[in-house]
Amino acid sequence: MRQALISDITWVTEGVLSGKGCAISLRDSLIPRRAYVDRIRAIAAKSGIPHQLEVEGSGGSDAKELQHAAAPWDWCFIGAPEDQVHSPDELVHKGDIASMLALYQVLMREL
Numbered sequence: 764m765r766q767a768l769i770s771d772i773t774w775v776t777e778g779v780l781s782g783k784g785c786a787i788s789l790r791d792s793l794i795p796r797r798a799y800v801d802r803i804r805a806i807a808a809k810s811g812i813p814h815q816l817e818v819e820g821s822g823g824s825d826a827k828e829l830q831h832a833a834a835p836w837d838w839c840f841i842g843a844p845e846d847q848v849h850s851p852d853e854l855v856h857k858g859d860i861a862s863m864l865a866l867y868q869v870l871m872r873e874l
Contacts, residue, residue: 765837766838768840768867768874769839769842771840772844773842774845775844780815780844781854781855781856782858783844783859784813785815785841785859786840787814787815787817787839789817791817795838799837803874806873810869812866812869813862841863841867842863843855
């Protein structure tokens with residue numbers, strides 16, 4: 764295997780809003796290979812599925828294990844934004860989950 768999609772939940776922030784579609788992460792504490800992310804962004808734009816771009820300076824995902832592996836991997840995090848994280852009142856917009864699932868279906872065909 765040479766490429767991976769990291770499927771998880773991200774946080775609602777000032778740049779990633781609830782109800783605007785799943786988030787494609789351009790970077791967090793790690794930086795995925797730009798060519799791979801650009802390919803995913805092009806597929807997402809062509810699909811018409813609602814999505815938004817996420818740029819974070821900290822935090823991370825399971826991509827850390829891939830990034831630090833001996834073999835090179837292309838990877839990208841794509842997930843629905845969650846509000847009120849780590850509380851009894853966590854919220855994820857149903858439309859964001861729907862866009863995440865739809866985008867994954869397209870990416871699994873196109874990648």
